[in-house]
Amino acid sequence: MSMEPIQSDALVFFGASGDLAFKQIFPALLGLVGDEGVDVPIVGVAKAGWKVDDLRARAKASVESHGPVDAAKLARLLGLMRYVDGDYNDPATFAALKQALGAAKRPLHYLAIPPSLFGVVVGALAASGLNENARLVVEKPFGHDRESAQALNRTLHEHFPEPAIYRIDHYLGKEPVQSIVYTRFANAPFESLWNRNYVRSIQITMAEAFGVDDRGSFYDATGALRDVVQNHMLQVLANVMMDPPTGEDHESMRDQKAALLKAVKPLDGASIVRGQYRGYRQVKGVKPDSTVETYVAVKLSVESWRWAGVPIYIRAGKCLPLTAAEVTVEYKPPPRATFGDEADAPPSYMRLRISPDVGVAIGLRVKHPGEGMTGESVELMLAERAGSLIPPYQRLLGDAMRGNDELFGREDSIDAQWRIVQPILANPPPALEYAPGTWGPEAAEALIGADGPWRDPKPPKAG
Ligand code: BG6
16 A cells, blocks of 8 residues: 555546446445545536435445445445536536535546546536646546547646546556566566566466456447457556666656557557457347457567567457466576476466466476486466455555556557557457357467467466
């Protein structure tokens, strides 16, 4: 938990009646108020015809749906809540918001609304003077492609300076993703092995066993590449591959991430496999002839001295055999065989588990007991823990209220992420059908070829 004091003196969240608020924001607010001492007005805004008691009822239902709730903490949260009902196009909504904010001088505005409304709300905030000394948290997706993301930045910058803008990618608020950074930079030996001289390949898999469910219309306008690769997976990649931060500047971590992302070569048609699970087209909200991908596998490369020539594979998909995400860094074989059994031996590796739990493991060859110099592959588990103590949204909203932007996407990083996927968005190869419960289209095997096999994440532990 960050030690800086809370600086924002009010939290406004647009989209208070929405799905994201129910699933993520209310539980995050309960944690902030109940465990982190946040004690400022919390204003929900929506066009739902609600009164404040409806907002409180929704908040209560939300947090109770996540598990047992401490009544005193919930009462504190509900007591801080205020509500503004109205259309985002109507100046009266923002006049009412100003009133609800009372004496607050440094509000944080969180846009948990469809991106098509970002411009409208930001313009209206500015017209009412509510952008002064304020911070703005912007939900994903940040743009639909490179051009729209750049246009969105221009719109936001008309009314908010870059340091006041916090672009959320909830993957960055995950404990296991932070654990990657810690493991790398708190242990000197890894640094010497973390380059093209020793690393054979890097793989990242984000597998989800469930389908698109009730998000058909959102997903069908998005697809896996935009939904999780352009943002979450590329941010994980940056955490795994960036250079160590230098100096004391608090931007140095974000500088290194941006530098890494800018060095990734844009995708081309030969470096991607798109897939669609059988049955996707029958999901409510999905077009019956949709060509949107629910699975994607890509091969990337980083044009830097450290990483030149090291292939990077990322795959992500819905309706795969299990729900888990892992990074595997595979090491090159020894330069010559000493014992004769190396030829068929799998490579040494480091496995970084990022979902649903945290894990750091090393795969090595060890000798069989006995006279012969032959061995077997074993995995040494260095650390294994349950997932997040602090849910990602709580972590990130708390950071934004404290003015700590380290875990938020900077303009140049997000632009670099779009730059990587842009050629495919403009010209996608066909989406190949795969059976639900499998590891995606067979073409993904050809994509990884001799750099494979794909490393399937381990199933989550029961319970
Ligand atoms: C979201 C995507 O950003 O991340 C979803 O829109 C995806 O499609 C989700 O399921 C995964 O996040 P988590 O935290 O559940 O692993």
